[in-house]
Each structure stands twice: as structure tokens, then as C-alpha cells.
Amino acid sequence: MPNMYDSAYDLEKAVRESEEFQGLKSAFEAVMNDPSAKQMFENFRDTQMELQQKQMQGEEITEEEVEKARQVVEVVQQHADISKLMEQEQRLNMVINDISRIITKPLEELYGAQEEPTE
Amino acid sequence: MPNMYDSAYDLEKAVRESEEFQGLKSAFEAVMNDPSAKQMFENFRDTQMELQQKQMQGEEITEEEVEKARQVVEVVQQHADISKLMEQEQRLNMVINDISRIITKPLEELYGAQEEPTE
Ligand SMILES: [Ca+2]
Ligand SMILES: [Ca+2]
Numbered sequence: 001m002p003n004m005y006d007s008a009y010d011l012e013k014a015v016r017e018s019e020e021f022q023g024l025k026s027a028f029e030a031v032m033n034d035p036s037a038k039q040m041f042e043n044f045r046d047t048q049m050e051l052q053q054k055q056m057q058g059e060e061i062t063e064e065e066v067e068k069a070r071q072v073v074e075v076v077q078q079h080a081d082i083s084k085l086m087e088q089e090q091r092l093n094m095v096i097n098d099i100s101r102i103i104t105k106p107l108e109e110l111y112g113a114q115e116e117p118t119e
Numbered sequence: 120m121p122n123m124y125d126s127a128y129d130l131e132k133a134v135r136e137s138e139e140f141q142g143l144k145s146a147f148e149a150v151m152n153d154p155s156a157k158q159m160f161e162n163f164r165d166t167q168m169e170l171q172q173k174q175m176q177g178e179e180i181t182e183e184e185v186e187k188a189r190q191v192v193e194v195v196q197q198h199a200d201i202s203k204l205m206e207q208e209q210r211l212n213m214v215i216n217d218i219s220r221i222i223t224k225p226l227e228e229l230y231g232a233q234e235e236p237t238e
Binding site for chain 2: 002003004005006007008009010011012013014015016018020021024025028056057058059092095096098099100102103104105106107110111
């Protein structure tokens with residue numbers, strides 16, 4: 001029986017060599033090697049991060065901010081390389097979420113099994 | 120090269136059979152099979168969850184609430200079975216955090232490498 005760390009390093013290797021990660025890497029490099037796409041993408045990221053931070057801190061998000069974010073999303077979605085990158089990110093994120101659920105299943109079973117059904 | 124899902128299931132098996140998970144399982148079952156310890160532990164969990172939720176929503180936490188939480192922690196820490204359970208939880212959490220960091224390293228390298236050093 002391999003130990004958890006050995007298995008984790010095997011999984012890291014599988015992630016690194018996966019079609020999903022390689023696709024993300026290519027899409028990311030395409031954007032990063034194009035200065036105007038890079039700028040647009042980073043602007044999008046910064047806007048998203050700002051809104052997320054406000055949300056986490058329970059701060060009010062104004063209509064103007066929502067509108068600005070909507071516009072930034074619209075612009076990046078029309079950029080072929082950036083929308084490709086966002087697609088690849090979503091694809092790998094889904095896999096990473098699946099993986100997290102798989103490896104924490106023992107914990108979920110342990111805690112879930114003992115919880116009262118009414119909760 | 121095994122695919123990501125095969126590797127993830129191998130890792131799940133390694134987690135499930137690990138000393139860390141088996142230790143947590145025993146400690147958890149000891150508390151759950153003792154009605155008064157179970158009640159105490161769930162009270163502790165509920166108090167923690169309430170405070171976390173308030174914090175996440177940016178709500179004010181009163182001095183009374185901090186004091187109540189401190190007392191609940193003190194009580195459970197003096198209960199041998201519960202403090203054992205909390206220790207085992209921390210131990211497994213540290214491993215799970217390590218594992219997460221290992222398997223998301225390819226992503227961290229990809230995004231980190233292209234970020235401007237001044238940020
Ligand atoms: Ca930046
Ligand atoms: Ca409960």
C-alpha cells in the first residue's frame with residue numbers, strides 16, 4: 001500500500017501530464033505572450049478579485065461596479081484567446097473539484113454517517 | 120501514465136488506510152458513542168460554525184460571544200476524548216493541506232511564473 005504522499009506525487013504527475021493541464025498551459029501562454037491580451041486578462045482578473053473580496057468582507061457592491069464587471073466579462077469573452085483560456089480553466093477546475101471530492105470522501109463518510117438525519 | 124482519476128482513487132485508498140485517518144476514525148467514534156461527549160462536541164462545533172459564519176458575513180462579534188466561545192473551547196479541551204479527536208482532526212487536516220498543495224503545484228507554477236515580481 002503506497003503512503004498518501006507517494007500517491008499525492010503520482011497524482012501531481014498525472015495532473016501535470018494531463019490533456020486538461022497541457023491545454024490550459026498552452027492557452028495561458030498564448031494570452032501571456034500577447035501584451036494586449038495579457039493586459040485585458042489581468043484587468044478582468046483584478047476586477048473579479050476586487051468584487052470577490054468585497055463580497056467576502058460583506059461590503060456593498062454598487063450597481064456601477066456590477067455593470068463595470070459585466071462589461072469587462074463581455075470584452076474578454078469576445079477575445080478568442082482569452083475565452084479559450086477561460087474555457088480551459090473551467091475544464092481543469094472541474095477536474096480538480098472532482099479530485100478533491102474523491103480524496104476527501106473518507107472524511108465525508110465519517111462525518112456524514114454520524115450526523116442526525118434532521119440536520 | 121495513469122490518468123488523473125485513477126491516481127485520485129489510489130490516493131483516496133491511501134487516505135482511507137492511513138494511520139492518520141484510522142486514528143481520526145477511532146477518536147471520532149469514541150466521542151460519538153459517548154452521549155455526553157457527543158453533546159459537548161456538537162455544542163463546540165455549532166458555536167464555532169456560528170462565529171465563522173458571522174465573520175464571513177462581516178458581522179460584528181460581541182465580547183460576550185468571544186467569551187462564550189473561549190469557555191466552550193476550554194471545556195472541550197479538558198475532555199480527554201474530545202481533545203484527542205481535535206488533535207486527530209488537526210493532524211489529518213495538515214496532511215490534506217499538504218496533499219492539496221502537492222496536486223495543485225502545476226497550476227501554482229503556471230500562474231506564479233508569469234506574474235510580475237512586483238505584485
Ligand atoms: Ca497582474
Ligand atoms: Ca449535530
